[in-house]
Amino acid sequence: MKNHVPTARTTPDFPRPYTTVDIVIFTILDKALKVLLVQRPTHEDDPFPGLWALPGGFVNVELDADLEACAARKLREKTGVASPYLEQLGSWGGAARDPRGWSATHVYFALLPGLDLALAKGANAADVDWFEVDELLASPRLAFDHGEILLAAVERLRSKVxxxxxxxxxxxxxxxxxxxxxxxxxxxxxxxxxxxxxxxxxxxxxxxxxxxxxxxxxxxxxxxxxxxxxxxxxxxxxxxxxxx
Amino acid sequence: MKNHVPTARTTPDFPRPYTTVDIVIFTILDKALKVLLVQRPTHEDDPFPGLWALPGGFVNVELDADLEACAARKLREKTGVASPYLEQLGSWGGAARDPRGWSATHVYFALLPGLDLALAKGANAADVDWFEVDELLASPRLAFDHGEILLAAVERLRSKVxxxxxxxxxxxxxxxxxxxxxxxxxxxxxxxxxxxxxxxxxxxxxxxxxxxxxxxxxxxxxxxxxxxxxxxxxxxxxxxxxxx
DNA sequence: GTAATAGTGTCTCTTAGACAGTATCCT
DNA sequence: AGGATACTGTCTAAGAGACACTATTAC
Missing domain, CATH: 1.10.10.10 (Winged helix-like DNA-binding domain superfamily/Winged helix DNA-binding domain)
Incomplete structure (x- = not known):
């Protein structure tokens, strides 16, 4: 009853939400569970400027064959690691989570050997760092709904352990x-x-x-x-x- | 390096994948585990015309506050049931799964009491029906990647049981x-x-x-x-x- | 030798699985 | 009364938890 035009069948003209992929990357460092975060650009037009967030970003329709490939690419870009343990955690989507509009993110979580730390930090800039999970959970100040996502990831990890x-x-x-x-x-x-x-x-x-x-x-x-x-x-x- | 224009920061102009929500609705009927499927329109321009598929569809940015609300809405539309058990299963996304283009679907699974069967069938048309899960898994002929999704849902259910x-x-x-x-x-x-x-x-x-x-x-x-x-x-x- | 960590043995107690037995209802 | 199903009791054996013990190295 909504499709007045036949072409709406083949290529629906609904407004499309943003599609992103985020990764919760865990490692053990100094006998503590840590997670990798990136700092949002400080430009005022960006959402949550200067806050720390989970690594991730928009799906690239040309580059990424599917969601997992997209997650693997982003993980490689941030850490240089090619094939760690990678598992889908779930997805979060809604009108309110990103000020730019309706968005949905597909979240993966990855486990990295503690050794690759130097590698990870060397591969990228100063806006990437490891944070102790327990401290983050005590006072979450992450961009978007990433605090909630991190909590879900930690619960999944702890439960599976x-x-x-x-x-x-x-x-x-x-x-x-x-x-x-x-x-x-x-x-x-x-x-x-x-x-x-x-x-x-x-x-x-x-x-x-x-x-x-x-x-x-x-x-x-x-x-x-x-x-x-x-x-x-x-x-x-x-x-x-x-x-x- | 890709953003030439400042406005690209606030509203990214990446091509956006389709965003859909699908639901795997289980119930017990005649002492067998069944799942609800809907038949795709037979119009030739539609993808997988005439094949059976999981109920679902595009996220409606105006109607749906978030993904779960969207799933609940679609479930209500198909079965008339308001508050069954509803859990997120995962998401499937990629360039190849829908001939119309890059798409990502967020999949939920729901459990319904067997009693509501009459209700469910009465509420909607002849293009909705219950199928025995074991038979579907033996010879899957579903639209999109819904065979794969159904398999994942059944595995999750059986494992949790x-x-x-x-x-x-x-x-x-x-x-x-x-x-x-x-x-x-x-x-x-x-x-x-x-x-x-x-x-x-x-x-x-x-x-x-x-x-x-x-x-x-x-x-x-x-x-x-x-x-x-x-x-x-x-x-x-x-x-x-x-x-x- | 001593210290420190790797690895094993043993005891106890809980509890799942198996199955037999009892209770309560219908016709 | 007899049959059918709901519910309970008992036995056994596997395995987890707790902790004491032995083994192998560095110094």
Whole structure:
């Protein structure tokens, strides 16, 4: 009943919202969970001038074959990293989130090994930096609805850490079990039992031995690689100190 | 480096992809998991004429405050149901999925009580119908990439059924525990132990007693309502016949 | 040797799964 | 009474959590 003209069928003339892609890039740095942010230009005509925001931007119809390719491109541009763990988080869209008009953003989240930090900072300018997640959540002052998006990303990450091998993607290979445990504890915000942790990880069959590795300790530990980098393994149970 | 004109900052002049919202609407009918599809117009200029597709369409910038409101509106238009369980599934976007050009769709999935079937069919025309999910997955012939989307939705649903109270949203209240178990078994495709099932459900504390109800059986069973319709409860463990 | 971290053994207690048994209703 | 379905009890075995113990290195 809205289409008076036949051509409206083939190429609808609705007003089109902006389409963007944003990425929540996590890493472990100084034993803390950090996220990569970029500073918005200070030009007055820009929305949220000077505020920090998630890296991202408009979909480029010519460059990007699909959404994931667009996310991968933006990630490469900001960090120089080509193939980290990349997962879709969800999408946020509405009339109010961007002062320029109705917009929808497709959000991905990525996990980077802590090592690539130097690489990441070197690749780009001074308007990019790592921020501690806990501090950001305590007092969120991000552009757009990025505070809300960051919260959703952290919740997804923390929740998945309870029952998957996701944290392994935050480490450079080869890594040791104590290192992996350290990452779990950092993300979860609590300590876990060593013995149970080891049994659990080895039982899940996602680690391949890669020879002994001299870590920060005295005794060298067994190094491991991921048997399958395409995604995490799901544990049959959740981590939990005595029931739930 | 691309913005020659200052005004490009405030209102970017990138070509904008189409923005749509699609919904995967599940229900239980005849002890089978079904999904609602609509038939595409047979006009030759339309993409995928005559094929069945997920209900959905373009975001209406004037009508829809945000994506979820848009999904709720489309769901209301197709089924007449106002407030079912509605959850975001993800987004699919790319140059190839719609012959009219680069498009991105935000997909939600909804769970409806089987009862509202008559309502749903009455509310709309003959180009809407329920399809058995298993048959669709066996030979998918849907418009756009909706086959892929449907698969993702079913996987999400089946996976969540293993460790959440989601199936309760597929039943009209009040419902009995045997009815709920029946739904679990239908979605999972296998039978579960009665005793363990009951213990599990009651321990999760999401059911409120609502008096005895005469079901299809001889002995009346206790009826239950959801204590909280805003979302499912997560169980600490997964359903599993002896290990995983 | 000592210190420090890597890795293992063992005990206990919870609880899921299996299945048998009891209760309550209808015809 | 008999049949059908709702609901409960019991047994067993697996596995998580807790913690003490041993092993291997650097100094």
């Amino acid at each position: 309870e029952y998957t091998s996701l944290p392994a993607f935050l480490l450079a290979e080869p890594f040791t079990l104590p290192q992996l445990q350290q990452v779990y504890e950092t993300v979860l915000g609590r300590s876990v039992d060593k013995s149970g942790f080891r049994t659990r990880m080895l039982a899940a069959q996602f680690l391949q031995e890669a020879g002994h590795v001299a870590g920060p300790s005295n005794r060298p530990a067994m190094g491991y690689r991921l048997a399958d980098r395409s995604g995490p393994v799901v544990f049959p149970r959740t981590f939990s100190p005595r029931g739930h | 293993e460790y959440t109270s989601l199936p309760a949203f597929l039943l009209a209240e009040p419902f009995t525990l045997p009815q709920l178990q029946q739904v679990y078994e239908t979605v999972l495709g296998r039978s579960v132990d009665k005793s363990g099932f009951r213990t599990r459900m009651l321990a999760a504390q999401f059911l409120q007693e609502a008096g005895h109800v005469a079901g299809p059986s001889n002995r009346p069973a206790m009826g239950y309502r959801l204590a909280d319709r805003s979302g499912p409860v997560v169980f600490p463990r997964t359903f599993s016949p002896r290990g995983h």
